[in-house]
Amino acid sequence: MEFALLTTATHESFLRQESDPIEKDRIKSQEIKLLCSRLVEIAESTVTTEGWRSAGLAAIQIGAPLRLFVVRVSQQNSFQIFINPQLEFLGEATDMRDESCLSIPHVTGKVSRHKRIRLTYTDENGNVRTVKCDGFVARVIQHENDHLNGILFTDKTTEAKRTSNF
Numbered sequence: 784m785e786f787a788l789l790t791t792a793t794h795e796s797f798l799r800q801e802s803d804p805i806e807k808d809r810i811k812s813q814e815i816k817l818l819c820s821r822l823v824e825i826a827e828s829t830v831t832t833e834g835w836r837s838a839g840l841a842a843i844q845i846g847a848p849l850r851l852f853v854v855r856v857s858q859q860n861s862f863q864i865f866i867n868p869q870l871e872f873l874g875e876a877t878d879m880r881d882e883s884c885l886s887i888p889h890v891t892g893k894v895s896r897h898k899r900i901r902l903t904y905t906d907e908n909g910n911v912r913t914v915k916c917d918g919f920v921a922r923v924i925q926h927e928n929d930h931l932n933g934i935l936f937t938d939k940t941t942e943a944k945r946t947s948n949f
């Protein structure tokens with residue numbers, strides 16, 4: 784299958800579906816390896832007209848409704864792969880910041896997210912891992928995790944703004 788970035792302009796109902804978990808014995812398959820490398824490639828190469836780069840991308844955004852996303856966990860590192868993630872909020876603290884999404888071009892809006900989270904996931908080698916994150920990375924993970932449940936950031940913002948007329 785040819786994977787390419789999908790947007791709400793043409794694929795809203797596709798993007799609204801809930802993604803399926805990836806069975807344990809499929810995680811190290813050639814098919815999932817290929818999907819992961821395309822996901823990283825598309826996340827790294829996509830720059831929007833406003834000059835934004837992607838901080839994360841979910842498999843469903845390139846046409847594979849599976850519970851898998853990639854997130855750039857630090858500026859130095861490349862994208863990290865998260866398979867079958869389980870998200871937990873740590874504490875009650877939230878903050879409100881602008882978000883955007885490669886699948887919803889030219890729109891930004893403020894979204895409230897938990898400041899601290901814990902994520903349990905399987906990596907690309909099939910190992911189950913747990914990480915605690917805060918700040919920007921925690922926000923990106925919550926945004927990508929929403930994609931796996933068919934939720935878009937514009938569902939959570941009260942003031943979506945168009946940044947251009949394209």
Ligand SMILES: [Zn+2]
Pocket residue numbers: 883884885886926927930
């Ligand atoms: Zn998004």
